[in-house]
Amino acid sequence: MTKIKLPPKxxxxxxxxxxxxxxxxxLAKAFIPFGGLELFVFDHDPQTQTxxxxxxxxxxxxxxxxxxLNWPLDLVYLCLPVxxxxxxxxxxxxxxxxxxxxxxxxxxxxxxxxxxxxxxxxCGGHPISGREVSGYQHASIDLIPGSLFILTPPEKAxxxxxxxxxxxxxxxxxLGCRVKIMTPENHDRLYGLVSHLPxxxxxxxxxxxxxxxxxxxxxxxxTGFRDSTRLSASSPSKWAEITLENxxxxxxxxxxxxxxxxxxxxxxxxxxxxxxxxMLQPIAAFRQKL
Amino acid sequence: MTKIKLPPKxxxxxxxxxxxxxxxxxLAKAFIPFGGLELFVFDHDPQTQTxxxxxxxxxxxxxxxxxxLNWPLDLVYLCLPVxxxxxxxxxxxxxxxxxxxxxxxxxxxxxxxxxxxxxxxxCGGHPISGREVSGYQHASIDLIPGSLFILTPPEKAxxxxxxxxxxxxxxxxxLGCRVKIMTPENHDRLYGLVSHLPxxxxxxxxxxxxxxxxxxxxxxxxTGFRDSTRLSASSPSKWAEITLENxxxxxxxxxxxxxxxxxxxxxxxxxxxxxxxxMLQPIAAFRQKL
Numbered sequence: 001m002t003k004i005k006l007p008p009k010x011x012x013x014x015x016x017x018x019x020x021x022x023x024x025x026x027l028a029k030a031f032i033p034f035g036g037l038e039l040f041v042f043d044h045d046p047q048t049q050t051x052x053x054x055x056x057x058x059x060x061x062x063x064x065x066x067x068x069l070n071w072p073l074d075l076v077y078l079c080l081p082v083x084x085x086x087x088x089x090x091x092x093x094x095x096x097x098x099x100x101x102x103x104x105x106x107x108x109x110x111x112x113x114x115x116x117x118x119x120x121x122x123c124g125g126h127p128i129s130g131r132e133v134s135g136y137q138h139a140s141i142d143l144i145p146g147s148l149f150i151l152t153p154p155e156k157a158x159x160x161x162x163x164x165x166x167x168x169x170x171x172x173x174x175l176g177c178r179v180k181i182m183t184p185e186n187h188d189r190l191y192g193l194v195s196h197l198p199x200x201x202x203x204x205x206x207x208x209x210x211x212x213x214x215x216x217x218x219x220x221x222x223t224g225f226r227d228s229t230r231l232s233a234s235s236p237s238k239w240a241e242i243t244l245e246n247x248x249x250x251x252x253x254x255x256x257x258x259x260x261x262x263x264x265x266x267x268x269x270x271x272x273x274x275x276x277x278x279m280l281q282p283i284a285a286f287r288q289k290l
Numbered sequence: 291m292t293k294i295k296l297p298p299k300x301x302x303x304x305x306x307x308x309x310x311x312x313x314x315x316x317l318a319k320a321f322i323p324f325g326g327l328e329l330f331v332f333d334h335d336p337q338t339q340t341x342x343x344x345x346x347x348x349x350x351x352x353x354x355x356x357x358x359l360n361w362p363l364d365l366v367y368l369c370l371p372v373x374x375x376x377x378x379x380x381x382x383x384x385x386x387x388x389x390x391x392x393x394x395x396x397x398x399x400x401x402x403x404x405x406x407x408x409x410x411x412x413c414g415g416h417p418i419s420g421r422e423v424s425g426y427q428h429a430s431i432d433l434i435p436g437s438l439f440i441l442t443p444p445e446k447a448x449x450x451x452x453x454x455x456x457x458x459x460x461x462x463x464x465l466g467c468r469v470k471i472m473t474p475e476n477h478d479r480l481y482g483l484v485s486h487l488p489x490x491x492x493x494x495x496x497x498x499x500x501x502x503x504x505x506x507x508x509x510x511x512x513t514g515f516r517d518s519t520r521l522s523a524s525s526p527s528k529w530a531e532i533t534l535e536n537x538x539x540x541x542x543x544x545x546x547x548x549x550x551x552x553x554x555x556x557x558x559x560x561x562x563x564x565x566x567x568x569m570l571q572p573i574a575a576f577r578q579k580l
Contacts, residue, residue: 194499223420258552271534
């Protein structure tokens with residue numbers, strides 16, 4: 001278990017978490033050892049509610065959205081699928097709730113625009129920690145501590161939003177995360193490249209193998225196939241929402257990758273070893289830096 | 291350490307291994323516990339020779355090819371890079387050496403054609419175990435035992451070659467490998483799909499991220515990027531030889547993957563969630579079967 005030094009003063013006392021999936025559940029579990037922090041959790045799934053009640057360390061557990069939204073919270077984390085998070089932003093805006101709001105979704109520009117429009121005090125976030133499984137049963141106290149946590153206040157943020165970002169930074173640093181701040185648009189460009197594109201490529205690769213080789217290829221594969229297609233096993237519904245929300249960046253990235261593939265195809269057709277090595281070497285050197 | 295039951299009768303006594311890289315070195319180390327099997331090893335690198343001599347369990351170690359080829363061997367493993375293996379086949383053919391020959395290269399059709407032409411008793415092989423590192427210093431007694439080992443006698447094999455394939459099967463089963471037999475052409479089609487294509491795609495993905503994001507993206511990446519680009523860090527010279535030898539299959543595979551990418555791009559442009567899910571779901575189900 002990660003040892004957490006208790007802070008002299010927590011930036012929030014009553015924290016609400018909507019959605020106890022892999023990320024929301026892991027966040028809730030990571031907050032449990034924080035003395036003085038009360039956790040109010042919502043999940044629509046009865047089994048998850050039962051599992052959360054069994055923990056006996058949450059101040060309250062509910063499957064009723066009205067109940068959740070009426071609690072006297074200091075902060076709300078939206079940890080539902082990205083499109084449900086957008087609906088929550090609207091709901092909270094309509095109630096003119098006084099608490100600040102953050103989220104853990106994989107795209108940041110659309111929800112930040114929606115929150116601004118709804119008049120919320122909102123600063124989005126994104127823990128860089130994921131697995132190809134989902135749900136509370138896979139949530140773990142170890143998933144988020146130690147990871148990178150991006151915070152995305154909008155470029156022209158109000159003083160309240162900047163104050164919220166600073167409080168979130170303290171809270172996440174207490175969780176053991178490295179916190180980085182960037183604009184929602186820069187986040188979506190960057191993660192469109194280093195996270196959403198790898199998902200689509202893993203899908204394209206696994207899809208090609210399925211189409212050309214079928215299921216009978218599976219007994220023959222090695223670790224190369226295993227690693228390079230791992231992401232394609234992740235939840236299609238979760239990824240459909242993410243990739244559609246970040247479609248503009250992704251179309252650009254697909255085009256850039258297709259150019260490289262076309263070049264590779266040309267080199268292989270011409271059997272040009274010198275050109276092939278000139279292409280492979282800087283890429284290997286780049287990846288080896290990781 | 292893998293526990294190996296000593297066989298009543300080893301199919302070979304004096305085994306030569308040319309090339310003590312990751313695969314040849316791991317094979318040599320895995321054979322060490324076999325009582326009654328004498329290992330004769332060749333590597334051109336003086337440091338590797340010194341390291342191999344230090345083991346004190348090899349019958350002989352040399353950096354001189356003539357010496358190696360003149361030893362009274364029962365079997366020779368070619369574990370050099372694929373193009374050097376081809377040169378060795380020609381050398382052994384020119385000497386009209388009496389011993390049967392196998393190899394551990396990642397492509398099988400070109401070397402089988404060359405060996406047939408050179409008049410060798412040859413049955414190619416390919417252990418499905420690899421890492422993104424190379425060289426004797428990374429070779430390990432654990433790498434090959436337990437893995438799949440493909441053997442590729444040609445479709446119209448002579449009785450001598452079929453007998454060699456059966457002896458190699460026994461020997462590799464004694465190593466703890468699952469042995470499968472297929473034609474060299476089927477091997478190159480299958481591994482062009484599940485191994486060589488993943489390498490080229492990992493390269494294309496890492497190349498896109500390098501081109502569009504540069505090195506400053508590296509501190510921000512998560513496990514998705516790490517896994518899906520791992521193969522691109524492997525030895526460019528090794529992979530250039532493999533992909534050029536299997537270029538015909540790879541060009542076909544690239545074309546199939548480009549079709550899927552084009553479809554994905556179209557779906558993202560049209561924001562067609564139903565079509566996207568219809569595409570993602572069977573691929574996720576396929577990959578989850580692994």
